[in-house]
Amino acid sequence: MRQGLADGAAQSTALPVEIGFLSNHGHAPEVLWQAAVFSQAAGVTADxxxxxxxxxxEDGFYxxxxxxxxxxxxxxPHLSSAVRYPDSVLAGLAPLARDKARFVAAPRGPALTDLLKTRSLGRPLAITTPTRLRQAVFQTQARLIAxxxxxxxxxxxxxxxxxxxxGQIALLFMALTLISFGLVHAFGPTIGILGAAMGPLFIGSVVLRLAASMLSNPVIPTAPPPRTEDADLPVYTVIAALYREKRVVARFLDALAQLDYPAAxxxxxxxxxxxDPETMEALRAIEVPGNVEILxxxxxxxxxxxRAxxxxxxxxRGRYTVIYDAEDVPDPGQLRLAVSRFAEAPPRVAxxxxxxxxxxxxxxxxxxxFTVEYAALFDVFNPGLAEIxxxxxxxxxxxxFRTSVLRRVHGWDAWNVTEDADLGIRLVRLGYEVRDLPSSTFEEAPGTLRLWMRQRTRWMKGYVQTAVVHTRKPWIMLRQLGLxxxxxxxxxxxxxxxxxxVYPFFTGLYLASWFASTEEAFDLGWTAALNAYALTLFLSGAASIFIPACVALHRRRLWRLMPWIxxxxxxxxxxxxAAWRGLWELAIAPFRWNKTSHGLARTSRAGLFQKHQARVAVTRSLNTAPP
Structure with missing residues (x-):
């Protein structure tokens, strides 16, 4: 017995300072020793x-x-109003309001080691957990944080x-009123003016889509990067804003647990x-991993x-930060691939x-x-744009993102309902680059027209917001980006x-002109040149719809969806x-966020839903089995 205690004491002395004390408080030295070895391999502190x-x-540790x-x-802990956000949370130290101790600490890593080494008694200090400290800071500085x-x-x-x-909204609707008036009283000239004015913009969009389709951007990288040792990997932050996601939050945490990245x-x-007490209750009902913080x-x-x-x-705390939605199931190797791509890229790639x-x-x-649309956008269009x-x-x-750059550009625009599109344009305006990452994330699409329309209305409203913001002073944008x-x-x-x-109106108008005399039907008075211009827009526009979709489905090997094109x-x-609805919503509720409901999927291309359900069933059977 004494020999065993002596061996345990000898082993505990070899333990890292930040966890060695736990052997005096009921934790097996051999478990702590193994954790110390694994932590060294992962490149993190043992605590x-x-x-x-x-x-x-966490509670037992502190x-x-x-x-x-x-x-x-x-x-x-009841904190002083002088507590600083986010400094106190990141430092693990905050002033108390009324207590014998002047400060409360939740030390980690080197700070914990220093505290254990000094051990000076009588210091005006109390201990709490990082979670409790963070919650106290949020309670004390709620207004500042918001x-x-x-x-x-x-x-x-x-x-x-x-x-x-x-005023801007009124100006926009005045322009629409004038256009409507022109269409009623001078249809031909108004259509001609609108077509001539918007034609270059449409041609630009078509050229971008077709140019992107010509570039080779496979779904899976042709030459996977060499595997980086865990100790050399940086800390990676994952942020997910959840609202009424009780149906999918367990599967989301399960998907994150499958990431090929050290949990520590x-x-x-x-x-x-x-x-949103429902999502919180769903989280309480499951075992939340120790690397997950709930804010x-x-x-x-x-x-x-x-805003969230x-x-x-x-x-x-990570060198890099990734944003996921609650229904996302990212490829397990996505973070490792991102680390290698960032390491190869110049610092301006944000x-x-x-x-x-x-x-x-x-x-x-x-x-x-929706699958066809997403394939064309994320497997063809966006990778092509990044390449050119x-x-x-x-x-x-x-x-x-590089976390430092994301902070430098002040994060997301809380008032823009397509904050992603806005941030992409803003990064380029500020001198940074956005590149493609050939790694997939599975998402759930809305399956009913009502849910789809709510989501797409928000997207189109946000695109108007983004367009207004970035062309408010077009000469500045031109100077920043170049022509x-x-x-x-x-x-x-x-x-x-x-x-x-205008897509359905101009398309319908042009198709109708094939079935009736132009002069008799619309009295447009188009010249031969204008007819050729319209034909060019129509054919190139059709090509920009069908060609990227065909290329994308080929890359995804979703040939069975070809007829749906x-x-x-x-x-x-x-x-x-949805775009017209978005305009109307911009006038009556410009900042309303139409929530997309998740967890309603009935099928799964990758079998993800079924796999999760099977795991849940096994877990429940084990929990309910008689002893």
Whole structure:
């Protein structure tokens, strides 16, 4: 017995300082020794490894630390109003309001080691956990955090922030009224003027789409990078804004657990809203990993995803940060691939956009067309734009950023309902680049027309916001981007909006002209040159719809969806209706965020849903089995 204790004592002395004390508080030295070995292989401190891998509960670790240091443990610290955000959370130290101890600490890594080495008694210090400290800071500085998340971009760079005033909205609707008046009283000249004015923008969009289709951008990288040792990998922050996601949150955490990345180097932050107890209950019902932090965004306006992301960004500890949505299932190797691509790229490359693909393709006709649209966008169009150096309107998820750059550009525009598209344009305006990341993330598409229309209305409203913001002072944007990229940015903002608005009208008008005399039907008085111009727009526009879709389905090997390409012209009529709805919503509720419901999928291309359900069933059977 004595020999065993002596061996244990000898082993504990060889343990790292930051965890060695745990052997005096009921934790087996051999377990601590193994954790120390694995933490060294992962390149993290032993205390972070123990907690993030879930070997020792955070609460138990810090209560043992308080007992070891003979300091009081505070479960609910009441902080002074002088506490600083995010500094106090990142430093693990905050001033107390009323207590014998002047400060409360939740040390990690080197700070924990220093505290254990000094061990000076009588210090005005108490101990708590990082989670409890963070919650106390959020409670004390709720107003400041809400203000910063909503207004930092506008305060620091007002010319790049969303500021769609009612005057601008009135001006937009006055222009639409004048166009309507012209169509009623001078149809031919009005159509001619509109076609001539918007034609160059449409041609620019067509050229970009067709040029992107000619470039080779395979779904899977042709030469995978060599595998990096875990110890050499940086800390990676994952941020997900969740709202009413009780149906998918367990599967999302399961998907993150499948990532081929050391758990101790994953800094996962889930941002919830105060009026969403359902998601919180769903999280309490499962075993949340030790590398997951749950942040409750303070009450405030606007109630948008970018505001929630801005709440988490100041607390990001990773060199890189990725944004995921609650229904996402990223490729397990995505983070490792991103690390290698960032290492190869120059510092001006601020973001890598991964490929989004639809998982529930076979749910409905709408999800099939959504799959075709996403394949064309993320497997052909965006990778091609990145290759030719054009600006990119980012997707809403699977964006990988250099964290330092993301902070430098003040995060996301909380008032823009397509914050992703806005950020993509803003990064390029500020001198950075966005590149493609050939790694897939499976997403769930809305399966009903009502859900799809709500989502697409928000997207089109946000594109109008983005277009207004970035062309408010076009001469500045032209100077920042140069003529070529300026034209690309216009095509990606106003080009998307205007083409969606007029697509069914101009297409129908042109097709009708084939079945009736031009003069008799519309009295347009087109010249031969104008007819040729219209024919060029029509044919090139059709090519820009069908060619990228065909190329994308070939790359994804989704040949069975080829017949559905013929439905794309009708699908884009629905997009046009959503664009007009977006204009109307911009006038009555410019910052309303139409929530997309998830967890309603009935099919799964990759079998992800079924695999998760099977795991849940096995877990439940084990939990309910008699002893």
């Amino acid at each position: 972070e490894f123990l907690i993030r891998e879930g070997i020792v509960p 209560r043992a630390l308080a007992a070891e240091l003979r300091l009081s443990f505070i479960a609910n 203000q910063q998340a909503a207004h930092e971009l506008a305060n620091k760079t007002p010319h790049l922030a969303t500021d769609v005033s009612y 180097k994953l800094d996962i932050k889930l941002v919830l809203e105060v009026d 409750i965004a303070p009450p405030g306006e606007p109630r948008t995803k970018p 992301l801005n709440v988490a960004l100041p607390l990001a 973001c890598l956009q991964a490929r989004l693909t639809i998982d529930n393709t076979d749910d409905t006709w709408l999800t099939r067309l 150096g054009s600006p990119i309107a980012l997707g809403g998820t699977s964006n990988h 070529w990229r300026f034209s690309g940015a216009l095509a990606l903002t106003w080009g998307v909006v205007l083409s969606a608005l 013929l439905m794309l012209p009708l699908y884009y009529c629905l997009v046009s209706f």
